[in-house]
Amino acid sequence: MTGFVDEEDRSFSTEHDLLVFGQRLRHLRRSAGLTLVELGERVGRAPSQLSLLENGHREPKLSLLRSLAEALGTSVDELLSKKPPNRRAELEIAVERAQLDPIYQRLSLPPLKVGKRVPTEALEHVLALYEELKRRETKQVATPEEARKANAELRGTMREHGNYFPEIEKSAANLLERIGYQGGALSEGLIQSLSSHLGYGLRFVTDLPRSVRSVTDMKNHRIFLRRESLGMHSPRTILLQTLGHLTLGHGQPRDFADFLRQRVEANYFAAAVLVPEQTAVPFLRKAKEDRDLAVEDLRDVFSVSYEMAAHRFTNLASQYLDLVCHFVRNDETGIIYKAYENDGLVFPSDATGAIEGQRMCRYWAGRQVFAAADRYSTYYQYTDKPGATHWCVAHVDTSRARDFAITLGVPYAESRWFRGRDTTNHAKSGCPHGECCQRPPAELASRWEGMVWPSARAHSHVLSALPSDTFPGVDEADVYAFVEAHQD
Template sequence: MPEDLDLVTFGQRLRHLRRARGMTLSDLGERVGRAPSQLSLLENGKREPKLSLLTSLAKALGASVEELLSKQPPTRRAQLEIAVEEAQRDPLYQSLGLPHLRVGKRVPNDVLEHIVALYEELRQRTAKPTATPEEARRANSELRQWMRERNNYFPEVEQAAQGVLDSIGYQGGALSQGLILSIVTHCGFTLRYVQDLPRSVRSVTDLKNRRLFLKRESLGMHTPRTVLLQTLGHFVLGHGQPRDFADFQRQRVEANYFAAAILIPESTAVPFLQDAKRRRDLSVEDLRDVYSVSYEMAAHRFTNLSTRHLDLVGHFIRNDETGIIYKAYENDGLIFPTDDTGAIEGQRMCRYWSGRQVFASPDRYSIYYQYTDKPNGTHWCVAHVDPSRERNFAITLGVPYKESRWFRGRETTNRARSACPTGECCLRPPAELAARWEGNVWPSARAHSHVLAALPPGTFPGVDDTDVYTFLERYAQE
């Protein structure tokens, strides 16, 4: 039985299928050998079905087990009933002192629509509108720990992505634009490219008319098709409006994972990587080229699959030319510089690390390999500068020394020593240099006002709701 089974949604699907077959609880009970009262508990989301009963129910209803376990409510009415039930469980709702509302057949849909809308408005008005930088950094630290515990592999997202790929007849290789448009159609949307998308968003989804609005240009490291698949990922994975910043970040991680799992499918990427490992020729650039994705996506996707399918641990880092870390992951024991909250974002990595050294190499846009000796062992890394219109970022993928034998570039003679972040290394200037200049310099620091500001308010931080609603209004008449 899935650990994340939503009993309320399961009960709604069970009731919907039973009624669609014209069965009473007694009729279904006779077919599966259970009392109607037991089935009623299932339909009301108060009991979890055993696997044997689940199989019997599916057979009696002429449905598949997957159909019964789907996370999507079967109808809009069922979705509303679930939303009302979940709202009434919220302590915020309960603080109103209202009696519990039992939603029967005679309660009209529009009444349920009103209740759900009022609850959402109440929740948004009483929810904390902003998160401080410390809270956001703590949330990111907890999220990274969660990813490490799972070895950055999310089987439920892999399964969802493969289900979509199967539905469009994917056979292998890089996804064509035609197949991506088929995914849009499969998810029940139409796609519209526009030039006047609000500046605060990467895409806008009109749920009322099932339309996706997108720009035909890359946003930083994200291509239009990546943004499109990330957006669809929220709906395929059943995401609701984020409860807080931590939930917002988790949803983004899952949606980004979904996009990568679509563009670099597990079913074809794993045999490709396993064959490369057998030949001792693993390389991020090959994965990038075969699936026509960015180097960053290929490197991060490698971390999704490497521990699960290749029995390799490793790390991933994205940093700018000054060494500031924007994104990182590890399950190989590499120690990142962190602040008091455990967050790594905004910390500066060692100047001797490959992600810094690549910028000083003769050709910064070529693949750069390096061994780095650390106090707790040696790591082999491959770094590449992924250029963008905003700024250049170095993408680094690394593994412990003993695992380098599986990778292309292991014969490199580039080697450095780093004692960061726990020892004396590069955090302080050399003594001779400091002796000549210390006390004789007054640098004018570039402003970092963002470190003092709270995160932008709103359910989706930083999004200008007025701009988005005005944008949709312009296209509502088309």
């Protein structure tokens, strides 16, 4: 049976719910007309032990599950069904869970013992009040400054850990082991096995709401996806990000910072599954030994995007290769969309410490690649920057509607481990300090200053508040209408 083994000392699987199991056990016992004492006599257990099972406080061993099923005249499958036996049981479980939520616990109310004497209407009221409290807590509007500060703080945490998070690596590795992963790029079949292992079916649809990449129907255990890619996000990447939320136990975001953290963790999980630590690390160590490290090799061996390969390199470089590095994604105008560093590189930033939205130096590799004779070939460059020289490899990602450059860089001394270290491309940058490229040359400015009036592209989004939804940017009305329309 899924989630169980035959050893007597192994117990309840984490993919089953103790509260639901307890409710089903109580329901089937009462339906059979048995007391706890009578059922205990049939299965050789004390009534107190069975009471702990019914209240969701103890895990049942496989041998006991079989005895209970036989005593109640049912099957183990029926006992382990993930569906509460009735509406009353569903409400009791929901109220028990609500009382564990920090939002609820901040009210400092005495625990509500959910017994049979509590009217069903009272449970309905408690649950409705909790849902409204949670909605108000999670729909607080974040200002752009708060969002940028949250982003900067998250990047600081990534830097402190070398962008390596062992608990997520372990979660990914455990799942891969359970589906029999042996090495190399993951097949579509293995990826779908991950979903099945977690108890979710896949549905590919054409009418997914425009504001989402996927929709997870947690009531019916289904994940809805489009078949086509969304920029760099292929259906398998989106599926793995969704499974990451489920595997890592994410709840509804408390605020924008929590939303951002969850999204980064889910992305990390997807990369850790597609480029598994157990096979990627030996591959990278061998490449370093051969002085032939290359992001494109990581991309090709594991069949992922160049961006995912470069970002995955940052996860493993400091932990296993004794390398510090930096990563940037920027558009052709130099606007930074994503960045990370633990090699001392100084990015342009605002007063909150945020990098995203700043314009990088025109002499950095991420901008010079767009001026190369062939912008779609791999571009290497050494750049003298204030205090240090960095070697970088830049690649223009064509998987989106517009081009973005992905850059991976290391200090000069570390370039000896990389393919492309013999490049003759060399530039000098004074950014983000000094004149450098942020102002026009004095001679040019003297001829044109005051004689030109450019009409800037409209950037109306800078004046708008961040979305205040539970999941920022998601139209919940569309999502709820969608899942309602797809009820079988």
